[in-house]
Amino acid sequence: MSDTANEESRLTNKVDRRYGALSEALLRSGAGLEAFVLSALALVVAFAIFGVFVAVQGLDPLAVYSALWLGAFGTSFSIENTLTLAAPIILTAFCTLIPARVGMLVIGGEGALALGGVGAVLAGMVLTGLPWWLGVVACCLAGSMFGAAWIMAAGALKHWRGVNETISTLLMNYIAAAILLHLVTGPIRDFDVSIKAQSVPVPELYRLGDIPGWSVHWGLVVGVAVVCALHMLLRHTVTGFSMSVLGGNRRAAQMAGLDIGRLTLLACGLGGAAAGLAGAIEVVAVHGAVSESLLVGFGYTGILVAFLARQNPLAVLLVALVIGGIAAAGGLLQRRFDMPDAATDLLLGIIFICVLASNAFAGRLFRRTA
């Protein structure tokens, strides 16, 4: 085992020497700053387009903007709401972000989140009588494992059968939703609840409470901790560097003797685990049980967050706040302007398009000196 590890690190050192100079030059020349400026510009343009759209509808764009601000960050209530919505999408973003490091476009966060929620409930049903903290950890671990296995399956299909991972993960979202609905309407249904189909609840003892003095659950702290850990892994370890090499140049990774299958599965597994954890936390901290309410699009929003953060782990935190804020302001937009609830979806779609279009200007904003 240690032999192969040594072998790997020797080989990656070789790669490191060859490509390290290149990546360092890119960093020094302000690629990070440029990514930030591009994303910020894309946001501004998207808000402008949305403003024109609402103006055509006969609404005052400035009033809509101020309501968006008020609903997202204007009061302590709205900030807590924003943070609560940001918690799951911080994690689901990694379901797209980590596989993107190895050059895959995975969009299965919604499915992994759904199965993560199912995993948490199943763990709660099977593992009774644990101390509370162990119960919470067990539920979250079970959720992560379900999510990891789900996305790893897509990674395995990609690696050994050449199945396009974007299409397979998108299909698997629908399959996961069907599995969830099947389970909560039959096998694990709580028949004491008659108003809607939902699963047996997770034991009261295993619930995750709020951060003292806030009405934001501890899941947010877990999410931030996971982001830091993943940042360390992706940016400061041999494994993370090997992933970047694979994502940057598949041939170079092959030449360096990297185990492509292992890296592919690892990236998919970590991404799926993050989204599964998001589902588990939603269950143990918000809903208490699994139901259709879990499928509100956190997985799809995570894709947008990953792209807006330009696949940078730490930037996810900032971006998730912005996107969570928009989602949180949706209710206020509905009440104040009688807008459809799809207004925020539309805004997110416009942002997504602008972010992708802004890629056309990458490398042209600042002159590189290296």
Add this chain to the structure above:
Amino acid sequence: MMEGTLGSWGVLIAVLGGAVRVSTPYLFVALGETLTERAGRVNLGLEGTLVLGAMAGFAVSFLTGSPWLGVLAGGVAGTGLGALHALICNLPRVNDIAVGIALFVFGTGLAFYLGKDYIHPRAEMLPGIPLGTWSDSLAIQSALEISPLFFIGAALAVGLRWALFNTRWGLLLRMAGDNAEAGRALGLSVNRIRLFATAAGGFLSGIGGAFLSLYYPGSWNEGLSSGQGLMAVALVIFARWDPVRCFWASLVFGGATALGPALQTVGITSGYYLYNAAPYIVTLALLVWVSNPREALQGAPRELSISR
């Protein structure tokens, strides 16, 4: 009840009838995606196009009283989204698959936003052609009431195949998809060919959407489309980018989709959600079957990002 006396035959007839009925939107989206992909681009946003086309078709039929104008409106809305996809992808360093996902979000968001006012009223529906009047059985009569759009789609499949392989524009389209460099060397604008191909693909997908809201299921609501636009992308791979094979493949997909509701009519309701997932599972299984880790997908246009 007639359905009861037919027993297991009832399930078969319902699946066959359902296959014909449900296959039409698959067929239109698949034909549109075939055009787009033959020119070298993947548009993964056709799910959004389908939903926007459904909304536009329903709204226009409701406002004008003419369902065929609605079909046209669905096509026009789809053309708009297709053109948007192509124009963004014409920019350098833009990933066409990611743009597709963005248009998926944007198209459904726009459709639900603008379509909120049309959820309640009932619009004028497309007429069906009753081919089952010779039978006394209601099940057979309903299975054989077929939309004219189904026949239009079938004719279109044959026509597109002929046009792709026997006309000048078919050759240009395939050149853009198979070897963009060769096209550029001849002084052609590959981007412009792709713009037309993606816009035309959007037009066909929009018509598929109008079928959903104006014929079957025949209403406008937010749960109208459930991944048909996406499955059509996999269907095109399975059909190896051939319009006529798209026709047969969409019948298979239609049958898989009709299985859940058909079993429900004869009283098999346990596992309802799992049967409803059949089309996704079938799609995934077919995708695994036709994929190959060592070489590009068989028959794929060479410039296509999903086949490289």
